[in-house]
Amino acid sequence: xxxxxxxxxxxxxxxxxxxxxxxxxxxxxxxxxxxxxxxxxxxxxxxxxxxxxxxxxxxxxxxxxxxxxxxxxxxxxxxxxxxxxxxxxxxxxxxxxxxxxxxxxxxxxxxxxxxxxxxxxxxxxxxxxxxxxxxxxxxxxxxxxxxxxxxxxxxxxxxxxxxxxxxxxxxxxxxxxxxxxxxxxxxxxxxxxxxxxxxxxxxxxxxxxxxxxxxxxxxxxxxxxxxxxxxxxxxxxxxxxxxxxxxxxxxxxxxxxxxxxxxxxxxxxxxxxxxxxxxxxxxxxxxxxxxxxxxxxxxxxxxxxxxxxxxxxxxxxxxxxxxxxxxxxxxxxxxxxxxxxxxxxxxxxxxxxxxxxxxxxxxxxxxxxxxxxxxxxxxxxxxxxxxxxxxxxxxxxxxxxxxxxxxxxxxxxxxx
RNA sequence: GUGAGUGUAGCCCAGUGGUUUAAGGCGCCAGGUUGUGGCCCUGGAGAACGAGGGUUCGAAUCCCUCCACUCACCCCA
Numbered sequence: 001x002x003x004x005x006x007x008x009x010x011x012x013x014x015x016x017x018x019x020x021x022x023x024x025x026x027x028x029x030x031x032x033x034x035x036x037x038x039x040x041x042x043x044x045x046x047x048x049x050x051x052x053x054x055x056x057x058x059x060x061x062x063x064x065x066x067x068x069x070x071x072x073x074x075x076x077x078x079x080x081x082x083x084x085x086x087x088x089x090x091x092x093x094x095x096x097x098x099x100x101x102x103x104x105x106x107x108x109x110x111x112x113x114x115x116x117x118x119x120x121x122x123x124x125x126x127x128x129x130x131x132x133x134x135x136x137x138x139x140x141x142x143x144x145x146x147x148x149x150x151x152x153x154x155x156x157x158x159x160x161x162x163x164x165x166x167x168x169x170x171x172x173x174x175x176x177x178x179x180x181x182x183x184x185x186x187x188x189x190x191x192x193x194x195x196x197x198x199x200x201x202x203x204x205x206x207x208x209x210x211x212x213x214x215x216x217x218x219x220x221x222x223x224x225x226x227x228x229x230x231x232x233x234x235x236x237x238x239x240x241x242x243x244x245x246x247x248x249x250x251x252x253x254x255x256x257x258x259x260x261x262x263x264x265x266x267x268x269x270x271x272x273x274x275x276x277x278x279x280x281x282x283x284x285x286x287x288x289x290x291x292x293x294x295x296x297x298x299x300x301x302x303x304x305x306x307x308x309x310x311x312x313x314x315x316x317x318x319x320x321x322x323x324x325x326x327x328x329x330x331x332x333x334x335x336x337x338x339x340x341x342x343x344x345x346x347x348x349x350x351x352x353x354x355x356x357x358x359x360x361x362x363x364x365x366x367x368x369x370x371x372x373x374x375x376x377x378x379x380x381x382x383x384x385x386x387x388x389x390x391x392x393x394x395x396x397x398x399x400x401x402x403x404x405x406x407x408x409x410x411x412x413x414x415x416x
Numbered sequence: 417g418u419g420a421g422u423g424u425a426g427c428c429c430a431g432u433g434g435u436u437u438a439a440g441g442c443g444c445c446a447g448g449u450u451g452u453g454g455c456c457c458u459g460g461a462g463a464a465c466g467a468g469g470g471u472u473c474g475a476a477u478c479c480c481u482c483c484a485c486u487c488a489c490c491c492c493a
Binding site: 004007058059060063064081110112114115116117118119120121124125126127128193204207209257258259278279280281282304305306307308309310332333334335363364365366367368369370371372373374380382384385386394396398401403 | 417418445446447451452453454484485486487488489490491492493
């Protein structure tokens with residue numbers, strides 16, 4: 001073998017397609033139900049779009065991007081997340097002039113250069129959606145409700161919704177100062193990474209999983225205690241709305257998310273008892289991002305879920321998946337000459353809307369039927385010499401092993 | 417980027433007291449009399465034992481390097 005799929009990528013084989021199509025179909029009908037329209041963006045974008053929006057100091061930008069120069073010398077990057085391209089398209093196509101909020105969804109491949117591991121790939125796929133142009137906490141509630149309903153429709157159970165508010169550019173600096181003050185008393189006790197975080201990205205101190213840091217983090221000042229009145233009101237209303245919608249949530253003071261653009265509401269959905277990297281979906285508000293990308297100040301929020309992780313959980317929870325449609329009829333023949341009749345019959349059946357496969361090669365009838373059986377096709381047609389003289393073929397029901405001669409002209413009707 | 421484990425046919429794997437046809441199961445193909453599947457029986461194809469190098473008379477089995485996969489850390493979906 002000369003080549004294999006690149007590290008961290010995976011072929012989605014035919015036997016896995018039922019899961020994929022099912023999750024996609026649930027996602028698409030969910031979006032229709034909430035008034036979201038599909039947007040497909042390019043796989044690569046100007047590198048600046050991501051460095052500017054995601055943040056220079058995030059892991060994604062610092063070490064995980066697939067960045068390359070094209071032949072014109074432009075620096076392009078395979079998208080490492082889905083929100084920034086949607087915002088770019090929102091601005092590029094004048095969507096600020098549409099009635100707000102603009103609601104968009106996507107199903108897209110995402111690229112991050114990481115060490116592959118359970119539930120983590122270099123190329124993975126996300127289903128995500130964004131509501132742009134609305135600051136009302138009611139839209140936060142709707143976005144979270146939609147995520148919750150998505151997993152409910154997939155029949156996934158034992159999920160937990162973690163919620164937090166990390167404030168806005170007005171109140172966060174004061175909170176970060178308090179947080180730094182607190183950690184200043186522990187500089188000798190925190191791990192080396194946290195020492196870097198303290199300088200670069202203090203919010204991230206809160207989600208260090210090292211046991212020593214964990215304890216310090218759990219006692220740390222909480223962002224929700226330092227919200228400005230507007231952010232505090234927003235968060236309180238959101239919680240009220242979620243209660244109204246009967247969505248169970250847990251406020252997690254250490255939930256901060258890894259991208260810089262988040263403001264106010266952040267949330268994550270994880271399987272109960274899952275490990276740190278088992279999050280299947282997450283999102284939040286990003287009220288400054290559109291402005292950062294050159295638009296007018298525009299509040300917005302969104303959510304994204306990992307397809308591979310969803311499917312992993314569907315399998316773990318042994319949730320039955322609807323099978324994909326397959327051909328109804330397998331057409332066999334009893335001799336080389338009759339192959340021509342089989343070929344014509346298959347073509348005419350398809351024209352009348354009956355999906356059909358015909359046997360090929362010069363295999364015995366036994367082998368042909370064996371093939372029909374192993375493909376799981378419910379009906380077999382046998383084109384035989386004797387029957388053909390009378391204008392009939394044998395129709396065999398593979399599930400009951402019964403068969404009878406049927407006029408060829410009536411086949412489409414019987415099978416249709 | 418760091419750490420640990422693994423690497424034998426399409427899949428699951430036996431075989432490491434060194435040597436000569438590398439075993440089995442699943443799957444695949446063909447037969448089990450004349451035009452018929454699923455069970456059973458028989459037979460067949462399919463592996464230079466991840467790659468390269470080394471030690472040796474001789475290595476899938478020992479040593480080195482590389483690669484890939486898996487898992488964990490970091491971080492995320």
